Amino acid sequence: MSEPLRTVNVGxxxxxxxxxxxxxxxxxxxxxxxAAYGIDLKLxxxxxxxxxxxxxxxxEREAFTSDWHDVVTDPAVDIVVELIGGExxxxxIFTTAFENGKHVVSANKALLGRHVETLxxxxxxxxxxxxxxxxxxxxxxxxxxxxxxxxxxKILTIAGILNGTTxxxxxxxxxxxxxxxxxxxxxxxxxxxxxDPSADVxxxxxxxxxxxxxxxxxxxxxxxxxxxxxxxRTIGAEDIAQxxxxxxxxxxxxxxxxTDAGVDVRVHPTLIPADHMxxxxxxxxxxxxxxxxxxxxxxxxxxxxxxxxxxxxxxxDILSLSxxxxxxxxxxxxxxxxxxxxAFKPMDxxxxxxxxxxxxxxRVGALSETVDIFAKHNISISLINQVEDGKSGVSDACSxxxxxxxxxxxxxxxxxxxxxxxxxVAEVANVLRIEDVEAWTEGVMAN
Amino acid sequence: MSEPLRTVNVGxxxxxxxxxxxxxxxxxxxxxxxAAYGIDLKLxxxxxxxxxxxxxxxxEREAFTSDWHDVVTDPAVDIVVELIGGExxxxxIFTTAFENGKHVVSANKALLGRHVETLxxxxxxxxxxxxxxxxxxxxxxxxxxxxxxxxxxKILTIAGILNGTTxxxxxxxxxxxxxxxxxxxxxxxxxxxxxDPSADVxxxxxxxxxxxxxxxxxxxxxxxxxxxxxxxRTIGAEDIAQxxxxxxxxxxxxxxxxTDAGVDVRVHPTLIPADHMxxxxxxxxxxxxxxxxxxxxxxxxxxxxxxxxxxxxxxxDILSLSxxxxxxxxxxxxxxxxxxxxAFKPMDxxxxxxxxxxxxxxRVGALSETVDIFAKHNISISLINQVEDGKSGVSDACSxxxxxxxxxxxxxxxxxxxxxxxxxVAEVANVLRIEDVEAWTEGVMAN
Numbered sequence: 001m002s003e004p005l006r007t008v009n010v011g012x013x014x015x016x017x018x019x020x021x022x023x024x025x026x027x028x029x030x031x032x033x034x035a036a037y038g039i040d041l042k043l044x045x046x047x048x049x050x051x052x053x054x055x056x057x058x059x060e061r062e063a064f065t066s067d068w069h070d071v072v073t074d075p076a077v078d079i080v081v082e083l084i085g086g087e088x089x090x091x092x093i094f095t096t097a098f099e100n101g102k103h104v105v106s107a108n109k110a111l112l113g114r115h116v117e118t119l120x121x122x123x124x125x126x127x128x129x130x131x132x133x134x135x136x137x138x139x140x141x142x143x144x145x146x147x148x149x150x151x152x153x154k155i156l157t158i159a160g161i162l163n164g165t166t167x168x169x170x171x172x173x174x175x176x177x178x179x180x181x182x183x184x185x186x187x188x189x190x191x192x193x194x195x196d197p198s199a200d201v202x203x204x205x206x207x208x209x210x211x212x213x214x215x216x217x218x219x220x221x222x223x224x225x226x227x228x229x230x231x232x233r234t235i236g237a238e239d240i241a242q243x244x245x246x247x248x249x250x251x252x253x254x255x256x257x258x259t260d261a262g263v264d265v266r267v268h269p270t271l272i273p274a275d276h277m278x279x280x281x282x283x284x285x286x287x288x289x290x291x292x293x294x295x296x297x298x299x300x301x302x303x304x305x306x307x308x309x310x311x312x313x314x315x316x317d318i319l320s321l322s323x324x325x326x327x328x329x330x331x332x333x334x335x336x337x338x339x340x341x342x343a344f345k346p347m348d349x350x351x352x353x354x355x356x357x358x359x360x361x362x363r364v365g366a367l368s369e370t371v372d373i374f375a376k377h378n379i380s381i382s383l384i385n386q387v388e389d390g391k392s393g394v395s396d397a398c399s400x401x402x403x404x405x406x407x408x409x410x411x412x413x414x415x416x417x418x419x420x421x422x423x424x425v426a427e428v429a430n431v432l433r434i435e436d437v438e439a440w441t442e443g444v445m446a447n
Numbered sequence: 448m449s450e451p452l453r454t455v456n457v458g459x460x461x462x463x464x465x466x467x468x469x470x471x472x473x474x475x476x477x478x479x480x481x482a483a484y485g486i487d488l489k490l491x492x493x494x495x496x497x498x499x500x501x502x503x504x505x506x507e508r509e510a511f512t513s514d515w516h517d518v519v520t521d522p523a524v525d526i527v528v529e530l531i532g533g534e535x536x537x538x539x540i541f542t543t544a545f546e547n548g549k550h551v552v553s554a555n556k557a558l559l560g561r562h563v564e565t566l567x568x569x570x571x572x573x574x575x576x577x578x579x580x581x582x583x584x585x586x587x588x589x590x591x592x593x594x595x596x597x598x599x600x601k602i603l604t605i606a607g608i609l610n611g612t613t614x615x616x617x618x619x620x621x622x623x624x625x626x627x628x629x630x631x632x633x634x635x636x637x638x639x640x641x642x643d644p645s646a647d648v649x650x651x652x653x654x655x656x657x658x659x660x661x662x663x664x665x666x667x668x669x670x671x672x673x674x675x676x677x678x679x680r681t682i683g684a685e686d687i688a689q690x691x692x693x694x695x696x697x698x699x700x701x702x703x704x705x706t707d708a709g710v711d712v713r714v715h716p717t718l719i720p721a722d723h724m725x726x727x728x729x730x731x732x733x734x735x736x737x738x739x740x741x742x743x744x745x746x747x748x749x750x751x752x753x754x755x756x757x758x759x760x761x762x763x764d765i766l767s768l769s770x771x772x773x774x775x776x777x778x779x780x781x782x783x784x785x786x787x788x789x790a791f792k793p794m795d796x797x798x799x800x801x802x803x804x805x806x807x808x809x810r811v812g813a814l815s816e817t818v819d820i821f822a823k824h825n826i827s828i829s830l831i832n833q834v835e836d837g838k839s840g841v842s843d844a845c846s847x848x849x850x851x852x853x854x855x856x857x858x859x860x861x862x863x864x865x866x867x868x869x870x871x872v873a874e875v876a877n878v879l880r881i882e883d884v885e886a887w888t889e890g891v892m893a894n
Contacts, residue, residue, distance in 0.1 A: 021894075025599060025741050028892075032601065036666055036786070133596070139742035141596030148595075149580070149588030152472060152762030154479065219483055277748060280727045285744075294472050295586035295759035297732075298749035301724060302742060307894045312742035315599030340483075445475075447468070447754045 006326035009044035010318060011071035011102075013093060014083035015053045018107055018134070021307030022081060022314050023057040029315075039322045045071040072097040078325050079318055082106040087114070094119055098126040105317040107134035107310060113208030113224035116215055131317035136209040137162060139309030140302040141316065142288045146217045153292025155217040157440040158256040162209040164284035164304040165193045165200040166232050166252040170240070170269075171282040174249065179237045192284065202231035203252065203267040210254030213288070214265050218258045220340040227254075228266035228347045234430050235269055238387050239357060242401050243271050246383075248355075248434065249279035255435070262345030271355055271434040289440075296444050348410035353382075353434040356404070356412075358419060359397040359426035366424035367400065373422065377415035379407045397426040403434070453773040456491035457765060458518035458549070460540060461530035462500045465554055465581070466493075468754030469528065469761045470504035476762075486769045492518040519544040525772050526765055529553040534561070541566055545573040552764040554581035554757060560655030560671035563662055578764035583656040584609060586756030587749040588763065589735045593664045600739025602664040604887040605703040609656040611731035611751040612640045612647040613679050613699040617687070617716075618729040621696065626684045639731065649678035650699065650714040657701030660735065661712050665705045667787040674701075675713035675794045681877050682716055685834050686804060689848050690718050693830075695802075695881065696726035702882070709792030718802055718881040736887075743891050797856040800829075800881040805866060806844040806873035813871035814847065820869065824862035826854045844873040850881070 010026070012019055026033075026041055033039050046059040047068045054064045065071065072080055072093060080097040082090055082104055090111050097104050104123070106112065112119070112135050123130050133143045137160065146155065161167050165187065172183045184201070187193035199205050207227040214222040232252050243250050248271035257264040272279050277299045281287040286304025291297055303309035360366050367384070374381055383403040404412070412431060420428045457473070459466055473480075473488055480486050493506040494515045501511045512518065519527055519540060527544040529537055529551055537558050544551050551570070553559065559566070559582050570577050580590045584607065593602065608614050612634065619630045631648070634640035646652045654674040661669040679699050690697050695718035704711040719726050724746045728734040733751025738744055750756035807813050814831070821828055830850040851859070859878060867875045 021741075025892075029599065029601070033598075037598065139739075140745060141592050144596050145588050145592075148767060149591050149763045150759065151480075151484065151766045152476065152759050154476070277727070280724070292586075292759060294468075294755040294762070296750050296753075296756055298587060298747075300745075300747055302745035306743075308741040308892045309743055309894075312597065312599050312739060315741070316596045319598045320595060445472075445755045447756075 006038075007040040007042055008322040008325055009042050009076045009078050010081060011045040011074060011077035011079070012043055012081045012083070013047040013068045013071050014085070015046060015048035015057045015059070016083065017307045018310045018314065019048070019083040020053070020057040021311035022083065023059060025308060025311045025315050027058050033319065037319060037323060039319065039326050041318065041322060044076050045074050047071050068093055069096070072100055072102065077102055079103045079105060079321055081314060081318065082108060083314070085110060087111050091115070094130070095122055098123050098128055101126065101128060103128045103131070103321050105131045105314055105321070107132070107314060109135040109205070109208040109212060113211040116212055117221050129321065131321060132212065133317050134310050134313035136212050137286045137288055137300070138302065138304040138306065139312045140286060140288060140300050140304065141313065142213065142300050143216060145300060146213065146290070150290065150292050150295060153294045154258070154443075155290065155292050156258055156443045157291040158210075158213050158217050158288065159278060159440065160210065160213065160254045160288040161251055161278060161281050161286050162206040162254045162288070162304065163200050163252060164286055165197065166206070167281065167286070168192055168284040169201070170232065170235070170250060170252065173235070173237060173240050174244070177237050177241065180233065180235055201233055203229045206252060206254045206267045210256055210265055210267055213254070214256035214263065217256065217290070218263060218340065218342060220263060220342040222256070222263065222265055226265055226344060228268070230268035232269050236429070238399060239430055239432070242385065242387060243355070244274065246403070247274055248272060249274045250432070251278060253278070253435070257440070258342070259345060261349065262343040264345040264350065266347065269432055271432055272437055276437055291441050291444065293443055293445050297441060348408070350409040350433070351406055352436050353406055354404040354412050355430070355432040355434055356402040356416070356428070357430040358400050358402065358428055360400045361424045361426060362396050362398050363424075369422065369424045370400070370419060373418050374402065374404070374415055377411040377418070379411055379415055380405045399429065453485075454487040454489055455769040455772055456489050456523045456525050457528060458492040458521060458524035458526070459490055459528045459530065460494040460515045460518050461532070462493060462495040462504045462506070463530065464754045465757045465761065466495070466530040467500075467504040468758035469530065470506060472755060472758045472762050474505050480766065484766060484770060486766065486773050488765065488769060491523050492521050494518050515540055516543070519547055519549060524549055526550045526552060526768055528761060528765065529555060530761070532557060534558050538562070541577070542569055545570050545575050548573065548575060550575045550578070550768050552578045552761055552768070554579070554761060556582040556652070556655040556659060560658040563659060564668050576768065578768060579659070580764050581757050581760035583659050584733045584735055584747070585749065585751040585753065586759045587733060587735060587747050587751065588760065589660065589747050590663060592747060593660065593737070597737065597739050597742060600741045601705070601890075602737065602739050603705055603890050604738040605657075605660050605664050605735065606725060606887065607657065607660065607701045607735040608698055608725060608728050608733050609653045609701045609735070609751065610647050610699060611733055612644065613653070614728065614733070615639055615731040616648070617679065617682070617697060617699065620682070620684060620687050621691070624684050624688065627680065627682055648680055650676045653699060653701045653714045657703055657712055657714055660701070661703035661710065664703065664737070665710060665787065665789060667710060667789040669703070669710065669712055673712055673791060675715070677715035679716050683876070685846060686877055686879070689832065689834060690802070691721065693850070694721055695719060696721045697879070698725060700725070700882070704887070705789070706792060708796065709790040711792040711797065713794065716879055718879055719884055723884055738888050738891065740890055740892050744888060795855070795857040797880070798853055799883050800853055801851040801859050802877070802879040802881055803849040803851070803863070803875070804877040805847050805849065805875055807847045808871045808873060809843050809845050810871075816869065816871045817847070817866060820865050821849065821851070821862055824858045824865070826858055826862055827852045846876065
């Protein structure tokens with residue numbers, strides 16, 4: 001080893017699932033990092049609420065503190081790793097660390113989804129970096145891919161299975177013909193889903209990640225609030241079965257498109273062709289499909305959560321910073337990364353095909369009334385299919401699936417509202433989008 | 448834009464499919480790179496055998512030369528891009544460029560597959576870098592992923608569909624039930640396969656890429672010569688059909704495993720479970736499946752060839768070097784990257800299940816004789832299936848498929864040799880490995 005070795009001091013805040021994994025990974029791989037990269041990585045400070053947590057993660061007694069200020073102000077610390085999540089005190093940890101000249105590695109999608117731009121500006125002003133590979137897609141190196149590897153491209157589309165819990169639920173519903181509530185209950189019993197599952201099943205988690213990936217991929221300002229959001233609670237076994245019969249798979253996708261009509265960002269259950277690569281991603285695994293104008297279609301697949309997969313991303317960021325620090329080179333702040341200020345395409349203006357499931361009154365003329373309402377809103381129907389479900393919950397109504405031709409979101413929502421208000425419709429059970437995956441590759445350069 | 452802008456001068460050698468794509472990508476995206484990264488990327492010199500080639504790629508007259516020495520010795524050039532392929536004069540281009548203080552970006556898998564270590568040493572001695580993202584997997588950012596993003600892991604397994612031509616042929620054989628020769632002829636007619644297809648169908652191309660990825664992923668010396676190599680010429684429609692019936696898909700895989708028994712590197716047609724992510728990669732697309740001990744299973748999917756996909760990788764490398772050059776920071780040479788000097792596991796010692804197709808004489812006792820030969824070589828058979836193919840080419844013989852239990856490569860090859868020599872066997876049509884994909888994730892850290 002001819003390079004000078006240097007100790008890089010890490011200050012770790014948060015010793016939960018991910019933080020504990022990071023501590024254990026750094027400890028078990030210390031000698032390998034030293035041999036391979038010349039980096040003597042030390043967990044110099046570690047902060048958790050209780051010593052027991054730190055002890056379980058193998059932290060030395062003298063490194064432990066329960067006050068995060070001790071970590072971010074410690075002159076020895078080169079890199080602060082924030083793994084507590086949430087907005088506060090994470091924001092204060094970031095800014096105090098920056099002011100003390102420390103780089104920050106974080107997996108905090110909630111914070112970065114809302115404030116990546118202002119935090120990046122602050123880091124830039126202080127001459128330090130934020131690295132957030134672990135905030136999206138767990139162990140999948142997707143942030144780095146967008147930030148570095150695909151920079152020769154204009155990124156046209158990002159479409160991701162970004163939440164393992166919902167993909168696990170939808171995959172099991174598909175494999176077993178099971179109902180949402182039953183699979184969710186089982187997933188909760190097994191620890192795959194939280195007691196309060198809303199961050200996952202209502203799409204918040206995926207929306208934060210979609211915002212971060214769109215910001216980085218498109219080089220523009222996208223926050224979680226810009227992302228249209230619809231969850232999977234209304235998806236039933238009959239929807240999955242119907243979709244499959246029509247050649248589709250239902251996935252909760254975070255979709256970001258960089259179109260001439262503006263940036264289109266949304267999270268919702270989506271019908272995609274069953275032979276699309278994203279449709280083949282099952283269980284709790286994540287995948288991010290990216291289209292660049294030069295590279296064309298790509299997909300990046302891996303574990304989106306879990307202690308060691310996420311720790312892999314965190315430690316990758318730490319080592320990336322360390323390789324520069326260890327040679328005395330100050331890591332370069334990125335050039336103003338969100339400079340494009342692209343306009344958004346309003347959700348109302350989305351045009352695609354739709355899958356609508358209604359509970360229609362079981363009487364003559366009811367179906368014809370519903371079709372009239374679609375027509376009144378400029379929506380033309382390509383298929384109507386009455387579903388035998390035997391458990392519609394409304395004894396004098398039956399489930400009917402409508403597939404539309406290409407229609408305008410605004411019109412479909414207006415039609416859905418009117419359908420919900422008329423006597424012949426007992427329930428508008430689902431309004432789902434059938435994604436035009438062909439459009440995802442529009443703008444790819446012809447070879 | 449508050450950062451100082453700087454012109455980065457690129458010298459491009461080779462203006463074929465990839466070189467032409469690089470020239471056109473740099474030209475069409477010049478303003479975008481300037482706006483987004485502050486880099487004024489200039490194609491200062493470009494070398495091709497004929498001016499017409501350069502003109503077609505949009506090269507300025509004054510930048511053109513037909514002598515590569517003009518490019519590597521031009522004091523203005525910061526980065527040399529070598530896209531001519533082959534060993535000579537590519538080797539001289541690399542070394543002269545290094546001696547002139549220039550970084551080299553290359554897609555030259557043949558050269559790097561044999562000499563990546565010595566070239567990297569030379570670059571290191573000259574204080575410059577080699578970037579070779581485009582040498583493996585075309586547009587898929589797999590080199591960077593192994594070099595940077597997954598550095599927190601011990602890489603356990605790399606298994607890739609690294610050759611688009613063979614995946615296209617195998618996918619079409621699978622979809623259409625077609626024979627190898629027919630699909631190859633059609634692929635040649637359409638320009639998907641070369642007139643002399645041996646580099647693709649015999650596995651040379653995949654072997655070079657496997658060597659490069661294993662070198663980088665495991666941090667050890669692996670050259671193309673270390674990679675066991677078997678192509679797809681012997682695969683027939685009946686093999687594909689039989690495999691499918693047994694729940695497998697046949698893919699030409701480049702497999703590299705970092706095991707306690709040594710590094711195991713090989714390219715061969717492989718039976719993998721039909722529900723494995725690699726089995727779902729169809730057509731000319733490539734994918735690299737990587738297992739790290741922390742991150743677990745990952746897969747990276749995209750176009751493995753083509754003008755703009757490969758140019759995406761080349762320009763990604765150019766911009767990565769440029770971001771450092773443009774701020775006056777000399778890109779850091781990597782720490783001795785192939786320092787592990789791991790031992791190889793001899794191919795003879797491979798242990799897995801096998802798929803063997805024999806043409807067995809159509810007479811009483813013939814089958815029993817073959818089974819005896821397997822038994823004599825310590826190979827136990829799990830399934831025997833006589834195939835009705837109607838076109839075996841040997842009128843008094845029939846195709847019989849044997850699946851083995853776990854056996855030793857050495858024993859299987861010895862049995863195959865003996866089977867080939869006995870009267871009751873007309874032909875040993877195929878000896879294929881059924882990959883133990885469960886073993887690929889052995890050593891992953893438990894969450």
